[in-house]
Amino acid sequence: MYGVIPKWVCDSLEGLPIGSGAPSATAFDSKGQMFVLTCGPIAFLEFDANGRFTRSFDEGLFTRSHGLHIDQDDNLWVADVCGHIVQS
Numbered sequence: 001m002y003g004v005i006p007k008w009v010c011d012s013l014e015g016l017p018i019g020s021g022a023p024s025a026t027a028f029d030s031k032g033q034m035f036v037l038t039c040g041p042i043a044f045l046e047f048d049a050n051g052r053f054t055r056s057f058d059e060g061l062f063t064r065s066h067g068l069h070i071d072q073d074d075n076l077w078v079a080d081v082c083g084h085i086v087q088s
Contacts, residue, residue: 017042017056025068027076037068037078044076 021040028034032049043058043065067079 016045016053020045020056024065027068027070029070029074030072031074035068035070035076037065039065043078 020042021038023036024039025037026034027037033054034047034051036045036047037043038045041059042056043061045056046054048054062078062080065078065080069077071077
């Protein structure tokens, strides 16, 4: 079931990389951190449980990222539709 999480907002987007690309998927880990998979050259944007941007990572790793899943061990799994792979 989906619902609104009160007060989960980004107070500051300072440090968010310019040109990161449109989001293609989002997922939350066991600590409540949100990961945004993008279609741009920077694959991931990470936000803490309070909605603050913390980092970006994996620049140039995927051709056309499409799907994101976080498993019970907090491993990130990504589907790259042009690269024809699923990668952790």
